[in-house]
Amino acid sequence: xxxxxxxxxxxxxxxxxxGGKGGQNVNKVETAVIASFHIEQSAxxxxxxxxxxxxxxxxxxxKEGYLQVKSQTHRTQLANKEEAREKIIALIxxxxxxxxxxxxxxxSKASKEKRLDWKKKNAEIKSGRQKFRxxxx
Numbered sequence: 001x002x003x004x005x006x007x008x009x010x011x012x013x014x015x016x017x018x019g020g021k022g023g024q025n026v027n028k029v030e031t032a033v034i035a036s037f038h039i040e041q042s043a044x045x046x047x048x049x050x051x052x053x054x055x056x057x058x059x060x061x062x063k064e065g066y067l068q069v070k071s072q073t074h075r076t077q078l079a080n081k082e083e084a085r086e087k088i089i090a091l092i093x094x095x096x097x098x099x100x101x102x103x104x105x106x107x108s109k110a111s112k113e114k115r116l117d118w119k120k121k122n123a124e125i126k127s128g129r130q131k132f133r134x135x136x137x
Contacts, residue, residue: 004093005044011088012036013081018072032072035084037092040065049096056095067091 015030039045039053039061054061061067069091071084 004089004096007037007042007044007089007092008085010037010042010044011085012038013084015077029077031075031077031080032070033077033080033084034068034070035081035088036066036068037088038064038066053092053095057091060091 012035014034014036016032016034017027017030018032039050039057042050045053053067057067067088069084069087071080071087074080074083
């Protein structure tokens with residue numbers, strides 16, 4: 001697993017008003033937080049890591065090159081900011097995890113025979129469903 005350097009200082013935060021229920025508090029307080037991280041301008045990521053992120057997170061990256069995440073579940077801006085930061089870090093960590101190479105295996109002789117037996121039984125069952133026509137015999 002790749003070790004992720006501290007990207008927290010490179011994350012930009014923007015506040016907006018949260019939607020949904022909450023009455024007057026929602027209408028006047030900007031508690032929702034949009035965290036954005038510019039992958040290309042990052043000083044802590046290597047070129048290899050940047051290309052992997054751009055490839056794997058292409059559907060989450062804006063045209064300007066920002067990886068954006070919004071958090072509005074909590075009532076306080078601070079809690080939403082923390083959650084947005086954690087979401088971005090989790091996304092990047094997940095994208096940088098290398099997949100294990102698949103080891104090719106062969107089908108065992110017993111399982112091949114078992115499959116063929118099943119196919120024969122199934123064919124017999126299905127052939128028994130056909131209508132009887134005297135001209136066939």
